[in-house]
Amino acid sequence: MNEVRFSVLVYLKNPDPDKYREMLLSLAEEGYSNFELYLLQASGASSREKNNDSLEKQAAYSEYARMAAEIFPREGKVHFRQIGQDATAARAYNTGIRFASGDYVIFLGQEDMLSPDYMEAVGKEVIPAQSHCPSFLMYRSNPL
Numbered sequence: 001m002n003e004v005r006f007s008v009l010v011y012l013k014n015p016d017p018d019k020y021r022e023m024l025l026s027l028a029e030e031g032y033s034n035f036e037l038y039l040l041q042a043s044g045a046s047s048r049e050k051n052n053d054s055l056e057k058q059a060a061y062s063e064y065a066r067m068a069a070e071i072f073p074r075e076g077k078v079h080f081r082q083i084g085q086d087a088t089a090a091r092a093y094n095t096g097i098r099f100a101s102g103d104y105v106i107f108l109g110q111e112d113m114l115s116p117d118y119m120e121a122v123g124k125e126v127i128p129a130q131s132h133c134p135s136f137l138m139y140r141s142n143p144l
Helices: 017-028 049-073 091-100 118-129
Strands: 006-014 035-042 078-082 104-108
Touching: 006 017, 006 091, 006 118, 017 049, 035 049, 035 091, 049 078, 078 091, 091 104
Parallel strands: 006 035, 006 104, 035 078
Antiparallel strands: none
8 A cells, every 4th residue: 555644634523531532542543654743722711701711721631732742742743723713624624625734534532532554554545446436425423
């Protein structure tokens, strides 16, 4: 298999810290290492919020960034982008696509997990089968 590069995009909006860590660990345990991770956080204070609320949210998101850096210490593997406070998942993912440099994009929920061989299986089986098609979409509501 040619070395396909994946961009994994994760929208963050008040994730449960334990489930967020599990999601990160599932990516760290992925057998395929040629991927980048974009953590797209809904952040920034709206004009209706008090300053302390904003500071608390900023502290929480810096904790999420620290957790990601701890699990993925390699420079350039994880990218953290702030999206507006009222950003929807669709807006965050569209923003992430603009930054992504992978050949293929994986949209992952903030508390979802990938199986350890997911990217390798997609790279070996699905992508070659879809070579005649410029793009494809896969969706699963069950754990991947």
